[in-house]
Each structure stands twice: as C-alpha cells, then as structure tokens.
Amino acid sequence: MRPVRLAAAVTTLAVTLALAAACSPGSSGSPAEAEAGRPVSGGSLTWAVETEPITFNPHQYAQAKARLLVWNTFEALLTHDSQGGHLPWLSTGHEVSADGKTYTFELRTDVSFADGTKFDATAVKANIDQFLVEGYNPAVRAVQLRHLDRVEVVDPATVAFHLEQPDVLLLDFLSSPQGAQVSPKSLKEARNLKAGGPELAGTGPFILDGYIAGQEVHFTRNPAYNWAPANAGHTGPAYLDEITYRFLKESSVRVGALTSGQVQVIEGVPATDEPLITANRQLSLQRGLNSGSAYSYYLNTAHAPFDDLRVRQAFREAVDVDAVLTGVYRGSATRAWSVIGPTSPFYDKSLEKTYGGDTAKANRLLDEAGWTARDAEGFRTRDGKRLTVRLVQSAPFVRDRRDVLAQAVQAAVKQSAGIDLNVALVDQGTATKALADGEYEVFDNSRADTDAGAALNLLLHSGGAINRTGLDDPRLDKLLEEGQASSDRAKRVAAYQQVQKLTITDQALILPLYAPADQIASATTVGGLNFEPVAGVPGSAYNVWLSK
C-alpha cells in the first residue's frame, strides 16, 4: 500500500496548495445542494457501495449497510421523523388502545405494488403472517414480534395488531426494513423468497430489475409512484430514471472511481481517504451519525477480574478515549459517552466528561483491588496471576478498523495501568464458542437499531439475546421493560436515563468508544443526497437528482 498512499499524499498536497487561495469545501453540511441547483428529473446515476447485501428480501434484512437499497423498492407503514417520532407512510394514521395492547392502523388506499397487486389490509396481514412460517426469520419472530398475538383485517383500509402485552417497539418494527411490505403475490410465488431480488415486488419509488452477484444491482424508476411520506423532500415519482449501485469493497478503489468520474457517489470513506475528497472542489463529503447503540466494550462481570467494580472502573479510567480515537481515526470519529448513541432522544448528555482518562485513579483502584505486584513485562499481578482480560473479535464482522482500535486500547491500558488486554481476531465459529464458554472478559458491539431501546433489550436485559455482561440485575430488567411498555415519550426517556445511570455511572459495566457514522462522498453535480432521519445511514435515492 505504501507507494500508493505516498503518491496519493503527494497528489493531495499538490491539489491542496493549488487551491490554497480558493475556499475549501466543508466536510459536513451539503455544499452539493448549492452546486447541483434545483432538482431536475431524468438521468442515470452510478453509486459505489461497500457492502453487497446478503439478501434483497427486506424481511431478512440484517445489514445496516444495505438499508439504503431496501427503501428504493420497499416501504413500511411508518417512517421516522427527525425528532425520533413516527410519520405515516403506507398508513394514514394509527391509534393505540388504552391498555397499550392493540395498535390499529388506517391504510392508504391509493397504493399498488409494482406487480399490480393492490396494497391493503390483507397484504399487511400476509406480510406479518409470513414471519410465523417456520424457519422464515426466527430472529424477528423471537425479538421484534415476541409480543404479537395476531393481526386482524378490520376492513380493506384498516388493520389491527393485537399484542399479548404492551410493546411500543411495535412502531419501530413497522418503520423498519423487516416491517416493509412485500407484494403478497411475490410472497406466494417467488422461487427464492428469502434471497429476494427482481422477483419480489414492493411499493417503492424504484423497481429492482437487475442484479449481478458480486458486481452491481440496478433500479429503474417506478413511474406510478405517488405516495411519498411527508418528509421525503418532494412528491410524485423519483427524479432519476435509473440508478446502479456497484459493489466496490476496497475503499481506495471506491475513492479512485469517484475522483476519476467513473461513479458519481460513493458510500464509506475511511478517515485516511477523507483528505482526497475534501481537497477536491468537484467533490463533497457528508457524514451522518448512526442510531442505536454506540460502539462499546461490554465488561463481563461473571468472573474475575471484572466481577470487581473497582477493576471495571480502573479499566475505563486507564483509557484516554479521545487520544485513542484521534490516533486511529484522525479526528473523524465522534466519541461516545453512553451506550446509547448521541443522536437518540434517550441519550443522557449529562454523562459527558464524567469518567475516563484518569490514570492516577485507575492505578489507585487497581491497588485497592489487590492487583499490586508487577511481572517482568510490567503487567499487574495478584497472587502470581496476571491481570489479563480477553477481547474476542469475529473477523467477518470487524469494520471501521475496530481491530486497529482494539490494539490502540491494548497499548493504552498496558502503558497507563499495567492491564493486559488480550485481543484475538478469529473466525465466527471460534468467537461464538468463546462467548458461549464464557472465555472472554470484554465483548465489543454496536447496533444500528433505530430505537435504542431495542438495542438495549438485546444487550442489557438479563434475557437479552446478546447480553454478554453476565449482569443479572432485576432493577435493570424492570427499567428496560418500562421503557418498552410505555408509549409516553417522557416516561421512556426517564426509564432509559435510569438505565444509563445504572450501567455507565454506577456499575461501570460499559466502556463506550465511538458513535458509528456513515459517509457519503459525491460529485457536486449530484443533489438531494441525504441521511435517513434517526437511523443516520444514507437514505434511498428517491430525492436524489443529477444536474444537467
């Protein structure tokens, strides 16, 4: 890589000098809007994306990086507004019964799937019932639809969801890709239903009409489309005639394809490549912070040494997160202070700057906990045993250079407090086995759920499907259940603030590191690029145009 980086750096420097007098384009905001002028209809766009979706069936959606493709073809009953609430999309409104157990939706009556099937209450029921088919998507059935009793078709334009117990997260599900509406005809007839693709019809502004595995996916405008949600930016059909997403896994190749004009938009710009974009006046860069849980280290309290609160606190104090992030991401990462991402309405801002980076305190706490001796390599020991904590990372799921970040944390805790952070980058099977056997002390994770509560249920509830902290605290479970049951925003905020206080401040259970973000870089001739409200990932191509 070195010669290329060097060449790139030299070029960057040259370009930067040449532009010294000119104003440099900002790294956030949307200068593209100004240059691309007013929206125009027509044209075809090519967009290079990092990730090829495993499936094009929205019900099987599991990759946040695939979200921008889902919303081109499929739509849900609700969508998110920028305040963390919901807006009607394929519905016109909904009511919650007094006991919180029945959600009744009024549906739009002017919507058709691309295969001609009419969208109505029967279609909604067919979509939900599909999840009850054995083996279709056991994870959604066990998590998002855990409390669902049945779906009732009241009349063609009214559908009711009956729950076994109150669950406000139903709304989040009905605004998520998994809750998107697929034509009942496709559900019945598709040969490869779980893989999706051109044979699955949706109601969205584009029609997926070409997929070449390993290369690209192609969408054509749906001319009949006229039911965009209120915050979509415009009404009627999409601007672009067609859009092609090419799968380019290498970031330097994506950036090169953009700078040489072979594609007009790219997604996923690593910190090291950002200068190549920002130094070029023909290009612009936008960043969006993701929703859900921040990328954090969860500490395993089930056994020593993290069964001791003082050691957990010491581990957190031993890391200067700001310095580590600057070293790895060159200032492009946003530090996280809570397990909940900073864009969530449940985020507790008062946690900021309340802990971390105090080396003296870390050492004092470890002394108190009995880890007083040092071995030949400078690591702390107690009763002849080294203070070792293990982090197991599953290689297929490592992104954002999280393996490099782990090495930086490893160096920091060794230097400042003599803690031995043992990082293993392994295959998925080995990682699962280590987690199942409890052979780890640190678990790393971030989740892109749009409702942070959904992420916390999985990560922190004692019955959570990915709870790796070993903490079984009835108070915590109760708070999480309160947050899920109430449809009153203020009550939910209060419950999740308590959750954050308990896990971050009181128990030092979590070391939050950074808020995951997405980047879009584009030619300035492209307008209307945006990030989805709440989710914070690149939005669909509905509002995107190409100036002529």
Place this chain on the structure above:
Amino acid sequence: MITAIARRVASGAIVLWAAATAAYLALLAAPGDIVDAIVGDGADTPQIRSQIIAEWNLDRPAVVQYLDYLLRAAQGDLGRSYLLQRPVRDVIGEQIPPTLQLAAAAAVFGMVLALILAVTTRHRWVRRVSSTAELIIVSTPPFLIGIVLLSVFSFRLGLFPVSGDRGWAALVLPAVTLGLPIAGVLAQVLRDGLDRALDEPFAVTARARGLTERAVLTRHALRHALMPAVTLLGWLSGVLIGGSVIIEQVFGRPGLGQVTLQAVSNGDMPVVLAVVVLAAAAFVVINTAADLAYLAIDPRLRRS
C-alpha cells in the same frame, strides 16, 4: 486407449470424492457449528437455534449428513446456501462465466508474455533486467499490483473502467494483474530450460548444420524448455483460483473467488463443498490437458 481413458475418469472421480470429503472434515473440525454460522452476530436464543436446526435438518448425526450430501451431490443436487438462501447450483453457476473469462485471459496473457520474454531476452544485460523485473513482479502481492495498475490506467489515465464485468475493456486490468506473476514464474522456468537445452549436444549439431541461432532456439530448444513449464500447469490452476479472490475484491468483479471467501468465512458449507469439488474438477482437467500436451510436445513419449 479405452482402458487409459477409464483409468483417468476413475482417478478423477476419486480425486473429486477425496476433495469433497477433506473439505467436509475440515469444516467439521473448525470451531463452532453451522448454527453458530447462521446466527452470525445477530440475536441468539434457544428458540432461534431450534428453528434453524429444524429448517436445515442439522439434528442428524454428521455421518448421516455427509452420506446424504454425497448421495445428493452424485445426483447433481448441491443443496442450498445457508447464507444466500438460494440453490448452490445457481449461486455457483452464475459466477463461473466471469471466472473462466478472467482465468483464461490471465493464463493466455501470462503464457504469451512468458514466451516472448524468454525468447527475446537472450542478451546478457537485457536478460538481467528482465529477470530482475520478473522476480519483483512475482514477489509483489497481487493486491498491490492491482491497485497500482488501477490508479495509473484507470484513475489517472482513464483508459479502462474500474469495475465489473463490462466487456473487454474491464477485463484488461484484472487479467494483467493476475497474469503478470504467472508470466514472471513461467519466464524464469522457460529461460532456464532454454539455457540447458542450448548446452545439449543436439544444439551443437543443429548449429553445425548451419541453422541460425534463432532457428535453433525456436525450433529445437524451445520444445525442450516447454516440458517443465507444462508441468507447472497444475500450479497455474491454483494461482488462478487463489488470485481471483483478491482480483475480484479489488476490481469489483463478479466471480467464484468472492463467493468462496464469503462462504468460507461464514461457514456456508454447501457452497464451500461445491467450490472445492469444482476446483478439484478443474485441477483434474488441467492436469489431463498437461499430460496430452507432453505427448504433443515430445514425440518420444508418443512411441512408448
């Protein structure tokens, strides 16, 4: 003749079976089971696991699953991909043409370039320059070669597109990237063979008959030099398959390499097994071709 063909087909079948079995055992021995692989980093509860086990019939003993797999593979049913939820035959089938295209183009480019280099660089200093360049290419990771070629010929000069399977222009850079190391190795082997052949008594005889040095080289010595190069054809098939993983990633090309990588890292057993069997089949075919090539090149072998 018929016995010879039958023997070859039988040994080919045994190679295929052995490859499939070895791959099966390797995946079985890898830590974690198939359920872990399907769960991935998502939600994981006993109910989810039991549904996955039921869906894929994973509760049967490994031996039964293995025999069932063999039986169905023999009938041409390669099963469904755990990860992609599509028939393996479709997954692999649509990736074979771009892979063959790339492999053939790279192999032809590599062999032709090697021949040209070995024959034309006979003078002392030209030969030293060429030989050094070959060694550098051979020891450079294909990833780096690909990126350098891309940044020069695609990003700077705009001669070739970066991405995808878009006609011949898009095939040039990937084929060159994959073919250069092949040319490097083959050129070294050929040159070495030429050196040895030109020292043989028959070369002296040929020169004594008044043949020009060029005629001695191309008509007599090259035949001898080709033999060790042909032996390398088996190695070539390995390079082409292994190299395509990187090439496809860098150039955003469809092909078997990426499918294989994804299948291995996700424990997608049916796809991995199908690819292994396919690679073994390719290996058998290429080696058979090599055996036939020996006969074509060396008349002495035809007599025995």
